[in-house]
Amino acid sequence: MPGAVDIDPAVPAAEHARSRGWSALADTVLLITGMLIVWQVATLIIGHEVLTSPLETARRLSAIMADPDFPAHAWETGRAFGTALIIALAGGLTIGVALGAHRLSGQVAAPILVALYSIPKITLYPVILLLFGLGISAKIAFGVIHGIIPVIIFTMNGVRNINGVYFRAARAMRLSGMQTASNIIVPAALPEIVSGFRIGFSLTLLGTLIGEMFASQRGIGYMLVKAMETNDVATVMALALFLIVLATAASSVLLVIDRRLHQSVIAQSGDSQ
Amino acid sequence: MMTRPGKLRWALIIAALALLEGACRLGFVSRQTIIAPTAMAAGAWQALGSAEMRGHILITLASVAQSIGLAIVVGFAVGAALYRLPRLRRTLDPFLASYYAVPAFVFYPVFIVLFGLNRWPLVAIGFVFAVTAVIINTLDGLSRVPRGVRRTAAVMKLTPLQHIFFIMLPAAAPWLFTGAKFAVVYSFIGVIAGEFVLSGAGLGHAIAFAYNSFDNETMYGLMLLLFLIVGGINMQLWIWEQRLYARRGGY
Amino acid sequence: MNTSSVQLCLRGVTRVFPAVEQQKPLHALGPLDLDLRRGEFFSVVGPSGCGKSTLLDLVAGLARPTAGTITFEGRPVAGEVPDGIGVVFQEDASFPWLSVYDNAAFALRRAGMAEKDIRERVDPTLAAVGLQSFAGAYPAQLSGGMRQRLCIARTLVTRPRLLLLDEPFGALDQQTRLLMGDELLDLWRLTDATVFLITHSLDEAALLSDRIGVMSARPGVFIDLVDTAWPRERDSRIVSDPAFGRVTGRLWEMLRGQSLKALAGG
Ligand SMILES: Nc1ncnc2c1ncn2[C@@H]1O[C@H](COP(=O)(O)OP(=O)(O)O)[C@@H](O)[C@H]1O
Ligand SMILES: [Mg+2]
Numbered sequence: 001m002p003g004a005v006d007i008d009p010a011v012p013a014a015e016h017a018r019s020r021g022w023s024a025l026a027d028t029v030l031l032i033t034g035m036l037i038v039w040q041v042a043t044l045i046i047g048h049e050v051l052t053s054p055l056e057t058a059r060r061l062s063a064i065m066a067d068p069d070f071p072a073h074a075w076e077t078g079r080a081f082g083t084a085l086i087i088a089l090a091g092g093l094t095i096g097v098a099l100g101a102h103r104l105s106g107q108v109a110a111p112i113l114v115a116l117y118s119i120p121k122i123t124l125y126p127v128i129l130l131l132f133g134l135g136i137s138a139k140i141a142f143g144v145i146h147g148i149i150p151v152i153i154f155t156m157n158g159v160r161n162i163n164g165v166y167f168r169a170a171r172a173m174r175l176s177g178m179q180t181a182s183n184i185i186v187p188a189a190l191p192e193i194v195s196g197f198r199i200g201f202s203l204t205l206l207g208t209l210i211g212e213m214f215a216s217q218r219g220i221g222y223m224l225v226k227a228m229e230t231n232d233v234a235t236v237m238a239l240a241l242f243l244i245v246l247a248t249a250a251s252s253v254l255l256v257i258d259r260r261l262h263q264s265v266i267a268q269s270g271d272s273q
Numbered sequence: 274m275m276t277r278p279g280k281l282r283w284a285l286i287i288a289a290l291a292l293l294e295g296a297c298r299l300g301f302v303s304r305q306t307i308i309a310p311t312a313m314a315a316g317a318w319q320a321l322g323s324a325e326m327r328g329h330i331l332i333t334l335a336s337v338a339q340s341i342g343l344a345i346v347v348g349f350a351v352g353a354a355l356y357r358l359p360r361l362r363r364t365l366d367p368f369l370a371s372y373y374a375v376p377a378f379v380f381y382p383v384f385i386v387l388f389g390l391n392r393w394p395l396v397a398i399g400f401v402f403a404v405t406a407v408i409i410n411t412l413d414g415l416s417r418v419p420r421g422v423r424r425t426a427a428v429m430k431l432t433p434l435q436h437i438f439f440i441m442l443p444a445a446a447p448w449l450f451t452g453a454k455f456a457v458v459y460s461f462i463g464v465i466a467g468e469f470v471l472s473g474a475g476l477g478h479a480i481a482f483a484y485n486s487f488d489n490e491t492m493y494g495l496m497l498l499l500f501l502i503v504g505g506i507n508m509q510l511w512i513w514e515q516r517l518y519a520r521r522g523g524y
Numbered sequence: 525m526n527t528s529s530v531q532l533c534l535r536g537v538t539r540v541f542p543a544v545e546q547q548k549p550l551h552a553l554g555p556l557d558l559d560l561r562r563g564e565f566f567s568v569v570g571p572s573g574c575g576k577s578t579l580l581d582l583v584a585g586l587a588r589p590t591a592g593t594i595t596f597e598g599r600p601v602a603g604e605v606p607d608g609i610g611v612v613f614q615e616d617a618s619f620p621w622l623s624v625y626d627n628a629a630f631a632l633r634r635a636g637m638a639e640k641d642i643r644e645r646v647d648p649t650l651a652a653v654g655l656q657s658f659a660g661a662y663p664a665q666l667s668g669g670m671r672q673r674l675c676i677a678r679t680l681v682t683r684p685r686l687l688l689l690d691e692p693f694g695a696l697d698q699q700t701r702l703l704m705g706d707e708l709l710d711l712w713r714l715t716d717a718t719v720f721l722i723t724h725s726l727d728e729a730a731l732l733s734d735r736i737g738v739m740s741a742r743p744g745v746f747i748d749l750v751d752t753a754w755p756r757e758r759d760s761r762i763v764s765d766p767a768f769g770r771v772t773g774r775l776w777e778m779l780r781g782q783s784l785k786a787l788a789g790g
Contacts, residue, residue, distance in 0.1 A: 027364040050386040107278035108285060111511060115500075118458040118507045120465035123477065123496055126484040130306040202373040213470075228471070231382050240380070244371070251371035421617030425675075427586055428611045429631050439634065443621040521620040521664050 052234045061238035064223075077219040080136050081208045084143025088204045089197060092148045096155025096196070097181055100189070106156055113156075117149045121207070125214050132215075139211035139219070146207025147200040154196025158189030191261040198254045205247060308493050316494020317501075326479060330498070333464060333476040336392050340399030340460035345453055347400075348407025352452075355408065356415040369409055377401045377463060381471055395467040395475070402463030406455035414448025415441060447517050454510045461503050531686060531718050532560035532583065536592035538743075539578050551743045552578045555592055558737065558746065560686075560720065565712055567721045567729040569775060570739030571786035576722045577614055579744070580690050583720065584611045596686065610684030614691045614722075618663040618671045618678075624650070625659040628677045645681045652711060653677045669696045673704070680711060686718045693728070701725070702760040705732050709759060726779070730771040731762055738778045741786040748778045 036054050043053040052060065064070055099106040124145065132138040166188055170180045186193065212221025220239060227235035275283075290310045296302050297309035308316075320326040355362045377398055384394035418441060426440040442449070468477025476499055483492035538554035553575035560566055570576050581587040582594060585605040594601040596609065605611075619627050628650055632642045650656045653673040663671050672692050679687065689708075693701045705728060712719050723729050729736045730752065738748040752771055754762065762768050 027360060031364045046387065051383060104278060108281045111508065112282065114511055115504045115507060118461070118503055119500055120462045120503070122466045122469050123480050123499060126492060127307065198370055202371055206373055228382055233382060236380070236382065247371035248367050252367035255367050255370055419615065419617065421613045421615035422619060424586060424613055425617040428584060428605050429634060430605055431634060435634060446621060520662055
């Protein structure tokens with residue numbers, strides 16, 4: 001028997017988890033630092049009147065945020081986005097569950113949804129403007145048409161892939177349609193639904209901003225388009241940075257939830273192996 | 274022979290068009306808002322007859338094609354590299370997921386200074402939109418190659434190149450195809466959006482121009498053409514994708 | 525035992541999985557010793573999770589033992605798959621993008637063999653596993669059991685001197701298992717290969733093997749090595765032999781306590 005068994009030093013589980021969390025955080029910090037360096041180098045090569053440096057961008061952003069008009073713009077965007085998001089998620093979930101649970105409707109709708117998803121929706125802006133007029137409802141409509149389709153598609157696919165035995169169990173327990181939807185379908189398809197929410201979140205924000213760029217005199221999208229038209233690169237960069245930070249923070253949270261859910265499903269199905 | 278869902282789908286589409294046609298003809302909807310589908314078709318036909326409009330369409334298609342090619346090549350390379358660097362991938366994940374929240378065409382001015390006043394800034398917007406989808410799908414495909422398949426390859430002692438070309442690529446093919454499909458979708462979205470906002474040529478520009486000159490017939494005609502082109506390409510890709518999946522039983 | 529007839533030799537082989545994420549290191553296997561004779565049919569039984577698949581990975585050179593040594597035909601196995609070893613994994617490993625024939629021909633094509641010679645090997649092997657009429661089909665069109673047989677054929681065409689099988693018939697019903705066992709015995713006699721079979725079925729082990737290693741609950745070690753003393757010419761009709769009952773009885777006696785322990789340990 002060889003004496004030395006070269007196992008890794010035994011680390012208590014809790015302590016180990018913590019060090020793993022710290023190293024992930026360190027990785028993120030490292031990555032962001034790397035990105036900032038690349039950005040700075042790019043600025044030096046291209047010239048700062050074309051690509052504002054990270055520091056200048058941060059300064060400009062804080063100047064914009066200190067501006068007394070800014071809270072009103074941000075509030076306007078936030079209100080439109082929030083409303084659009086609620087409509088896109090709730091509507092997408094309802095339609096997706098219905099299409100997923102009713103096989104024929106799903107088969108009829110799937111290619112249509114895929115086609116709608118692939119349309120450059122920006123060209124619909126004249127139609128939206130004609131229907132809703134200038135103002136917040138046009139922005140919300142723009143957000144919704146961008147965000148709702150991926151939520152429907154993901155939810156529908158999630159529901160379709162639910163193990164058929166769950167539906168038979170629901171019938172054996174004599175659940176009503178609503179009870180089946182809320183107690184069986186949504187929990188069983190939750191990982192896919194959350195994946196759809198993640199994409200829906202991003203695209204609803206994109207849609208709202210596009211709406212603001214064309215159909216509004218207020219909001220962050222409007223500030224963006226104005227800066228773009230006047231070639232004010234520093235402001236464009238500052239606002240883009242603002243959006244990236246917000247969106248990434250939100251999507252990190254959704255990603256953590258997403259991973260947890262997928263993991264618990266994997267753990268469950270792994271048992272039978 | 275068409276399947277039952279196929280028939281129902283067409284019936285649904287035709288019914289919706291007929292409803293719109295009726296509503297427009299009977300004056301329920303104002304001509305300033307939406308025009309009848311037949312009028313849209315007439316507008317589309319007219320646009321196809323005009324050399325100027327054909328030029329707009331062709332220039333858009335050329336830019337989109339360039340954007341698709343670049344996005345597939347670069348996205349695939351980056352995806353494969355990230356697959357080999359799981360730690361970087363884990364750290365990048367939230368950034369990839371939030372990517373689509375930022376309207377990439379706000380960087381159009383930057384691109385113009387970088388590439389000059391030509392079509393390249395538009396190609397760049399399409400590319401920036403499309404490349405992330407290719408990266409994400411490449412990563413997905415490579416990480417879903419079943420463990421048993423990878424281990425079998427290990428037992429067969431393939432060279433690294435054989436491993437890539439005979440195992441990883443064919444195993445991930447459906448996802449790579451999906452990535453390419455998204456490259457098409459997002460390249461169209463990006464290039465058209467760029468043309469729409471700030472450009473003197475292309476289908477997106479022509480639509481915006483028709484809108485600004487209150488020429489609803491041309492505007493809707495061009496939209497119809499655009500949707501037919503995009504829809505047609507996507508439908509074809511979708512059919513190929515389904516075939517690819519069907520032969521492999523969904524994986 | 526004559527040392528020249530020993531094909532595979534394990535000494536003090538141990539595997540500890542290092543700690544990852546939020547888990548403690550896991551002592552999965554060993555230390556265990558084993559000598560496998562050339563041409564022998566050896567089976568391993570043990571409670572689930574006791575380290576059987578882990579042992580197979582080590583023997584195949586897909587993983588390195590944490591401690592101990594493995595030698596195959598006199599050469600150490602160290603993190604690389606030795607020539608002459610073929611593996612059929614527990615999970616489905618058929619290539620979904622290739623037809624049954626192309627799956628079976630895969631390794632030979634990579635080795636640069638001529639198409640004519642490939643056909644001469646692949647056709648009879650597919651016939652032996654009962655897939656000759658499915659040569660043009662794709663794995664998605666086959667049942668789980670047929671896919672597993674395809675994987676066996678794909679390995680057999682390379683003519684391995686040691687064939688490692690990880691629960692290859694796990695997806696089959698009892699009757700088909702018996703018949704597949706007979707097929708495997710035929711192939712074994714035909715090829716003169718050594719077979720190292722992992723199974724959770726006591727009947728299967730008792731029926732097919734010259735020798736059976738019984739493993740304890742995790743960390744798995746051999747708690748018994750059972751010689752069946754079957755003749756080389758044998759088939760599934762052994763089940764009616766009283767000696768068969770004695771072998772399975774002895775296996776279960778050894779395993780009952782271990783399986784209870786594995787159940788309770790999760
Ligand atoms: N790569 C791995 N990392 C950590 N633990 C593992 C790994 N592979 C297997 N294990 C654990 O080792 C033990 C033995 O696994 P395995 O050899 O697959 O058992 P079985 O006898 O059922 O084939 C199990 O508890 C399993 O969870
Ligand atoms: Mg196992």
